[in-house]
Amino acid sequence: MNAPNGNLAVDWTLLAEINAFNSAYGHTIDDDALERWPDFFTEDCFYQIIARENVDAGLPGAIIYCDSRGMLVDRIVALRRANIYPEHYSRHVIGTAMITGVDGDAIGAQASYVVLQTRADGETKIYNAGRYRDRFVRVDGALRLARRECIYDTHSIATLLVTPI
């Protein structure tokens, strides 16, 4: 943990790699290349979008809860072909990652994010702010998310949520 009074040594190479990963992750969603979004995860990944108030209270209820990559794919197919929602652009602004621990092949990290949303009226609003709480692993040498939790502060979701965070 990189606490102010703790060990401030940073693995700069690893940090740069995670930051690059997060940057690619955000752009993939914002560029509407959603079919590639599941590729950032391992096959048996866990992904959820959960209100911070629930995490703080120790409650597990999430608005999106996926415990397989297949469920991520289903989310995108539903978005493209079934769900109805206001047209919008997403814009991820992701802060630099903080490495919270390395355990063998697994890397714990977190990063703050802000997702802005622009709908047909042209106004850009803060749609969702929160943090990613992540566990990365390496698959064939490349980083993949074994676990990503989007823990959102913005606990009033505007209209609905369809696009991943």
Next chain:
Amino acid sequence: MLTRAQDGTLNAWVNRCAHKGASVCRSPRGNSADGTFVCVYHQWSYDSAGKLIGVPFRRGLKGVGGYPADFDFGAHGLQALRVESIAGMVFGSLAQDPPSLDEFLGEVMVANVRRILHRPIKVLGYARQRMAGNWKLYAENSRDAYHGGLLHLFYPTFGIYRPSQESREDVDAQGYHCMFSISRPKVDVAYESFSQEANREMGGGTAELQDARVIEYRPDMADGISLCIQSLFPSVVLQQIQNTLATRQVVPLDVDSTDLIWTYFGYEDDDEEVTRHRLRNFNLVGPAGFISMEDGEAVEIVQHGIAGANERRSFVEMGGDDVRPLYAPIGMDENSVRGFWRGYFGLMKGRAPAAAMAAE
């Protein structure tokens, strides 16, 4: 604010100090160790029932100021609500002399609340969404059986087809409340999970689920009812959609702004695996729900569309122009929507709930 005293007594009061009107309780939830609520502004303090129990400097200081000797604590309490509960589901009313909850909801509605809450529950979490629309548009939406398969395209898109469903819609005598239920016929067939059936039936749609656990259903009750959406007037929905159990509170914020607060729950005796299954099922409902997210959009496009159209009327005559206590099967009607408006207009025209009932 709703409080529970140590002896279990429930009280509710309007969160507005009797002195200046400030919010007395400034947290959405929590515990008060000594059972009192103190307004931070001038430290007027109240007990958990909202009774005023203390004001600072009541006698002034050194003979200066203070309140007169006949200051009446009893006249300066918080505005109390009448509170009643059914199986742990708590209802409040601001009316001076409301009908009993049993009378207001009616036998059928009360029986279903007891059915869903038949054993102790545990809260699994909250989700909140804000819709740019009037609360009545959501009240209509949750009572609208017509839109189900037309707006929410998740099931048809993935070819999830359940041929052997029976459905019905119950409306109380006043038209306020309604309940949709869908069940399998009680025949001698092993109850198979939706996922098995869904996998078999897939191909009817244009897409295939990679992971069908999201729609898996494990009966919580022996009565075969796999879906139940109960809209209670004016502002709450109690639902059992597959294994998702939840309430939805409809909170009007402004004429064109409404919060929908989802409280997800399971049963206290659920083991970890059952809880995980419910969490997976919750993907179907809530602000990001596969079969519910569109409701937020529906509310908003109607609000947007009707702005400035005060001389115009919507048309709500699918399946008739009356309100029937029982309609079956559901889907080809707007019976409960008409019920809602009948009840609502009755109240707005000054008929008390009991009188509205008599008028039926």
